[in-house]
Amino acid sequence: MTVHLVGAGPGDPELISVRGARLLASADVVVHDRLARPLLPLAAPGAEIVDVGKSPGSAPVPQSEINRILVEAGRRYACVVRLKGGDPLVFGRGAEEAAALAAAGVPFDVVPGISSVLAAPAAAGVPVTVRGTSRSFTVLTGHEDPELIPLAWWEALVTLGGTIVVLMGASNIAGIADRLCSAGMPAATPVAAVHAATTPAQHVHRSTLDRIGAIPVPSPATIVIGDVAAIDLRSVPGV
Ligand SMILES: C[S@@+](CC[C@H](N)C(=O)[O-])C[C@H]1O[C@@H](n2cnc3c(N)ncnc32)[C@H](O)[C@@H]1O
Structure with missing residues (x-):
C-alpha cells in the first residue's frame, strides 16, 4: 500500500x-x-x-x-x-x-x-565546479521561451557567475544563448551539450555561446555553459 x-x-x-x-x-x-x-x-x-x-x-x-x-x-x-x-x-x-x-x-x-543535472556533465568529463574557475552552478529549465523571460533575469544570472546547467533546452538553445549574450556573457563562453548521457547513444557537442545555436542538439540533452565546459577530464592524462 x-x-x-x-x-x-x-x-x-x-x-x-x-x-x-x-x-x-x-x-x-x-x-x-x-x-x-x-x-x-x-x-x-x-x-x-x-x-x-x-x-x-x-x-x-x-x-x-x-x-x-x-x-x-x-x-x-x-x-x-x-x-x-x-x-x-x-x-x-x-x-x-x-x-x-x-x-x-x-x-x-x-x-x-x-539527476542528469550532475550525471550528464560528469559523463562528458565536465566538472560543474572547479576551485578558482566556478564557485557555483545554477540549474535552469530551458522549456520556456527565453524571449518571454525578462532581460534583467538573464543579467542577474550572468552577474552571479558560475556554471549554468540547462535541462529541457535542446530546442531553445539558440534563444537561450542569444539572451545570455544580450545580458553580457562573452560570446566565446564554452558550452557543452550532452545528449543521452550514460547511454550507448551519448554524444557531447562542444561549442561556444555564439555558435551553439547553429548546432542541432537532439533531445534529451543537458547543456553546460561556463568556463568549465571547456574541460574534458576524460582526456586529462592520469585522470
Ligand atoms: C523532464 S526533465 C526530467 C529531469 C530528471 N528528473 C532528472 O533529474 O534528470 C527531462 C530533461 O532531463 C535531461 N535529461 C534526462 N536524461 C538525460 C540524459 N540521459 N542525458 C542528457 N540529458 C538528460 C534533459 O534535459 C531532458 O530534457
Whole structure:
C-alpha cells in the first residue's frame, strides 16, 4: 500500500540506487516515464508495467490521469513504483504526484535518483565546479521561451557567475544563448551539450555561446555553459 517515487537515474541501469533497484524488483506495478525505460528489465517478470511516457509524436498522458493511475494502484497493490528519469523531484512533476497521493490518503515515499543535472556533465568529463574557475552552478529549465523571460533575469544570472546547467533546452538553445549574450556573457563562453548521457547513444557537442545555436542538439540533452565546459577530464592524462 505504498507508492514509491523512485529516481531511475540518467539512463544507465547501473546508476539507479540500491534501494530503487530493490523496490523495482519487488513492485506489483511499475508506472514509468519514457526516459526510465532502460530500467524496466530490473522489474519482476510478473509486474504490471504502465507506460505514461511521452513518445515523440504521440499525445502525452495528462498529469491528472497519471495522478489518478497512481492513486488507484496505491489503493489496490502492496508495492507500486513510480519510476521517473533522473531524480523524481527535479523538473519531474514528482511534487504534484506526491501531493495527489497525500490528498488521497495513499502512503508514499521518495527514493532519490542521480539527476542528469550532475550525471550528464560528469559523463562528458565536465566538472560543474572547479576551485578558482566556478564557485557555483545554477540549474535552469530551458522549456520556456527565453524571449518571454525578462532581460534583467538573464543579467542577474550572468552577474552571479558560475556554471549554468540547462535541462529541457535542446530546442531553445539558440534563444537561450542569444539572451545570455544580450545580458553580457562573452560570446566565446564554452558550452557543452550532452545528449543521452550514460547511454550507448551519448554524444557531447562542444561549442561556444555564439555558435551553439547553429548546432542541432537532439533531445534529451543537458547543456553546460561556463568556463568549465571547456574541460574534458576524460582526456586529462592520469585522470
Ligand atoms: C523532464 S526533465 C526530467 C529531469 C530528471 N528528473 C532528472 O533529474 O534528470 C527531462 C530533461 O532531463 C535531461 N535529461 C534526462 N536524461 C538525460 C540524459 N540521459 N542525458 C542528457 N540529458 C538528460 C534533459 O534535459 C531532458 O530534457
